[in-house]
Amino acid sequence: MTIVRGVLARVFVDDVDLALPIYQRLSGDVEARRFRFGEVDLAWVGSFLLLKVGPDQRANYERVATLLVEDIDEASAAVRATGGVILEEPAEAPNGPRMIARHADGAVFEYIQPDE
Numbered sequence: 001m002t003i004v005r006g007v008l009a010r011v012f013v014d015d016v017d018l019a020l021p022i023y024q025r026l027s028g029d030v031e032a033r034r035f036r037f038g039e040v041d042l043a044w045v046g047s048f049l050l051l052k053v054g055p056d057q058r059a060n061y062e063r064v065a066t067l068l069v070e071d072i073d074e075a076s077a078a079v080r081a082t083g084g085v086i087l088e089e090p091a092e093a094p095n096g097p098r099m100i101a102r103h104a105d106g107a108v109f110e111y112i113q114p115d116e
Helices: 016-026 055-061 072-081
Strands: 004-012 033-037 040-045 048-052 066-069 085-091 098-102 108-112
Touching: 004 055, 016 040, 016 048, 066 072, 072 085, 072 098, 072 108
Parallel strands: 004 048, 066 108
Antiparallel strands: 004 066, 033 040, 040 048, 085 098, 098 108
16 A cells, blocks of 8 residues: 655745746646745645745754655554654644654655645
8 A cells, every 4th residue: 555645845945936937847837836834935836845934944844855645644653663753743734634754764754645
C-alpha cells in the first residue's frame, strides 16, 4: 500500500506574486491555490509550495518537503512504527489534516492529507 501520493518542494520566497509566474510555467500553467497558515502566506502550484515568511521565522518552517498522503493516520502509524517521532500531531489546516514528523534518520517532513 502506498501512503505518499505526491511530494511538494518547499520554496521560500520574498514575494509570492512575483514568484508565481515561473512556478506556474514550470507546472504547466496550473492555477495556484493561495492561502495563509498563521503568519505565513502560501501558494500551492503544481509540485511546489511557496512560502513567504520573515527571515527570522524561516527556521520554524524548514522541512525536507511536504508529503501528500492518502490517510494521515496511516502516515502517522508508519512514522511511529519505523522509529520516528510525531512533532505536531495531526490537526486540521487550510488544505486538510496535517502533521509534522521527524523520521528515525533525523529528517523532518510536513504531511498533508489534502481535502480534494
